[in-house]
Amino acid sequence: MxxxxxxxxxxxxxxxxxxxxxxxxxxxxxxxxxxxxxxxxxxxxxxxxxxxxxxxxxxxxxxxxxxxxxxxxxxxxxxxxxxxxxxxxxxxxxxxxxxxxxxxxxxxxxxxxxxxxxxxxxxxxxxxxxxxxxxIIPVLNQTQLKSDILPLVQKKSQLAQPLLGRIASCKMLGKIAIHQCLDADEVKREVLPLAQSLCQDCHPEVRSAICTQIPCIVQGLGTTILRGDLLASLVELGSDDNMYVRSASVSAIVHIFPYTTLDVKKTTLLPLIKQLCDKALKHDDLTATTIAKEIGKILDGLQYSLTIPECLWFLNFYKRLSTKGLNNDEFKGSDASMDVTCRQQAAVNFPPMISFVYSNIPTQIDSLYSIFKDLAGDPCFIVRKTIAGCMHEIIKLYDANSKILKSDFVRLLQDDSEEVLNSLVPHLGTTLELLCEFETLSRLNVNPATLEIGRALLKCQFELTTRNNWRLSTMFLHQFERLPNCMPSDFIHQHFTPILLTCAAKGRARPVRVQAVRTLVIFLRYNGKEMQRRWIRENTVAQLCRSDSYYTRLIYIKLCAAAMDIFSDKYFKEYFYENLLDLAVDPVANIRLCIVNMIMSLKQMLILPEDKQLNERFNTVLKRYTDDEKDRDVIKAFQLKSKEMKTYEINKEEYKKEQKRRRDEEDRINAGAKVSVLLLPKKDTSRFTLIERG
Incomplete structure (x- = not known):
């Protein structure tokens, strides 16, 4: 062993x-x-x-x-x-x-x-x-360009050279054509013949590569394209048998629009694009997806070249792109994922299509809406997600006609896919304000649309609380800060305020609870009825400040931090100050630590003669921290803040000006005036958060 x-x-x-x-x-x-x-x-x-x-x-x-x-x-x-x-x-x-x-x-x-x-x-x-x-071609000098690079490109572009070398020569030609050392004549003499030769290459990868560089070559040539053969080469590439070459030609056409005349667009580019669209309908290939991706730019570049029948033709073609692969469409391809991508790209381009239809064929608004309805109800969540992400743009472009979009907006709010909501929610506040601006919603009256959208918002909020995506829930509640701009305060108080209070008191994720109290403070700020304001204040104190839960009391501190950002000092001192000071003697040291981190802000509020009583209370709290505090972290933080208070100075004129603005606005709200809510940026309140100690 x-x-x-x-x-x-x-x-x-x-x-x-x-x-x-x-x-x-x-x-x-x-x-x-x-x-x-x-x-x-x-x-x-x-x-x-x-x-x-x-x-x-x-x-x-x-x-x-x-x-x-x-x-x-x-x-x-x-x-x-x-x-x-x-x-x-x-x-x-x-x-x-x-x-x-x-x-x-x-x-x-x-x-x-x-x-x-x-x-x-x-x-x-x-x-x-x-x-x-x-x-590095753009940073080379003229000598290097002409003595080394151009001979190299001529060598590499020969048919006998390897495929990768010929593809590289295409990319170099594009860089050379827009080099500052070459003028248009030199580009025509040195670059154009090589480009035309590569357009005739036997390998489709080379033809596709040179197609992507044609816009750069056209830029270098300027108007020379009109008397050269490059345009003819582009037409030939657009008729190529290979789908990748045809797809590249679509992007090339879009990028040469700024360098072409109206006559060239009418006589050459428009027929070429229509030919590509027809082929996309007949062939199961990538061209349809590329056209769907570029359709907005195509129509923007061609709109002054189009007749009314041609505009209708493109609208009908766009409709077919937006339903590609659905039902028994003859346009359906063998690759379902490519069909989805085509519809998704069509959804991306819906806002440009609105502008196109309004400018050229305004009588086709109903046809355009039917396309939108199909996209918003697409069986694939990727398409719905895309259309949801530009919902605010669509409503803005529809202007007074946006009322017809209400039911589709509600349907997207109730979508089962979290991805769709992730796309819709970041612009939710803007969308609601636009609906109010175009009189679908109203700040004064509860109309049927307010009830329908309100129910959808509440249902969406309920669904989000059952999921684990706290970031989306936080963002959703953040967008609620705009509600006072869009709905009557009575409706908000009756339906949304209790939900936010419950979320603040019993929510799971801390960021969600913090955002809930911030939105609640916004509702309090812009509510015009004292009875409702008092209900909010009393319930936040009862359910948050007086809670048995340490974490819930922390949420009340967050509420007070938000109130400092939003209310005037006068209002804060009247309704929040003393409740916040009560937490200075909280049995949990971390609560006291959070109050210590706020004493600078609390101190600067006490500048008026009528603040004598609060001043005495504040000094009592300071004395308690000085004499009776036992926790070493709290003591250390208090000593640091005490030193800062002795040296801290504020711009009194700016401070008084801001406080007067806030008080005046509060007085107008109390008098019944409607004041627009600005979406305030989230302040960094990390200094009030729980400090983990080892």
Whole structure:
């Protein structure tokens, strides 16, 4: 039987253990290199292994910042010396580092290393250096462009060259065409023939690649496109048998609109686009999705070229895009996911379609609404999510006609998909205000729409409380801050205030409870009836401030922090101040700690002669913290705040001006005036949060 010492010996003599120590010794540098980064990195490039050399490359930008002269004269030459015989990984990392340096126009001659790198026999290395070369073309000078890059592009664009080389030459042509050193004539002479040749390439990937660069070439040519053959090449690409080439031609057409005349649009581009649309209806390919993605820009670019029948034709085509793949549509493709993407892109472009219809064929509003109804009720949540995300834009564009959208808005509010709500909720407040602006909702009267939308909001709130997405619930309650702008205060008080109070007192997630009390304070602020305001104040004190739950009492402190942001000091001192001071003697130390963190704000309110009684109460609290406090964290925080109070100064004029504005607004609300609610930013009240202690 082996003894314990024997086992220890076996562990010590395990194979590989000595090798590990040897590696540690190998990677340990002499101490005299510690404070000499240039010497250290030269040594690593000379004697280090691949990992150490890679670390030098990655540290190159920092070395240039700290010691540029030595880095240029010693480190970079050493890197260039190591490159020819280095590993693939070293070359790839170096190419990316050089790209970053050259894009910032670092004064070092790295250009020839890039040119050498693209000739590597290793495909991965050559492609990495080619990406670097394409990226740095904009910062090259005229000599480099004409002496090195143009001959290289001519070479790489030949049919005998590898496929990746020809694709790279397409990308380089686009960069060259918009280079500041070349004028339109030079682009026409040097770039255009190569581009036309690549448009005729036998491989569809090359034709697709050059198609994406046509807008850059057109930009470089200016109006030369009208007397050149590039437009004819684009027409040919739009008729290509390959769907990827046709799809790329759609995007190219959209991007050349700014450089074309009205006549070119009418005679050439419009027929080409209609041809592409017809092919998209007959073929199950990517072109339909690309057209759906670009349809808004297409119609915006062509709208002055279209007749009424052509406008109707495009509206009908858009309707088919928005229902692609549904029911027994002959436009249905074999790939359901591509159909969904097509409908989703159609939903993205619904706001531009509204502008198009209103401007050109306003009699077709009903047809447009039927398209919207289909998108809002699409069986796939992705499409509904997209249309929900632009609901506020749609209502704004529909203007006075937005009343017809009410039932669809309610349906989206009650959607089963959380993704749809995630898209709808961030703009919910804006949407409700727009509905009020266009008289679907009213701040003065409870109409049927108010009841229907109110029920939908309450149902949505109930559904969210049963789920675990506290971020969405918090955002939803945040949007409720706009309700006083959209609905009568009696309706809000009757239906929404009790829900918020329950959420604040019994909610699960703290952020949700904090947002609930902030929204509750907004409701209190803009409620015009004293009886209802008193009900809110009394119930928040009873259910929050006097709660047996420590966490719930913390929520009341959050409520007071929100009230400081929203109410005038006069109102706060009358209804919140003393209840907050009561928590200064709370049995839980963290509650007292939160009050300590607020004493600066509490102190600055007591500046009027009539504050004498509150001042005495406040000083009593300070004395209690000074004499009787036992908790070390509370004592430490109090001492810190006491020092701050002695040196803290405020701009009294600005402070008085702001307080007067708040008091005047409160007086107007109390007198029955309707005041618009601004969606106030959430203040950082982290200083009032629970401090975890070890």
């Amino acid at each position: 082996s003894t314990y010492d024997d086992i220890q010996n076996i562990e010590f003599d395990r194979p590989g253990r000595g090798k590990t120590e040897e590696q540690i010794q190998k990677h340990t540098l002499d101490l005299h290199y510690v404070d000499k980064p240039i010497e250290k990195n030269v040594y690593l490039l000379t004697c280090g292994d691949d990992i150490q050399k890679l670390s030098v490359i990655q540290a190159l930008p920092q070395l240039i910042k700290s010691d540029p002269q030595q880095t240029y004269s010693r480190i970079i030459p050493k890197i260039l010396e190591e490159l020819p015989n280095s590993s693939c990984e070293f070359q790839v990392i170096t190419s990316k580092t050089f790209k970053g340096l050259m894009e910032k126009q670092v004064p070092s001659n790295l250009f020839h290393a890039v040119l050498q790198g693209i000739e590597s026999r290793d495909t991965i290395v050559a492609n990495s250096w080619m990406e670097t070369l394409i990226a």
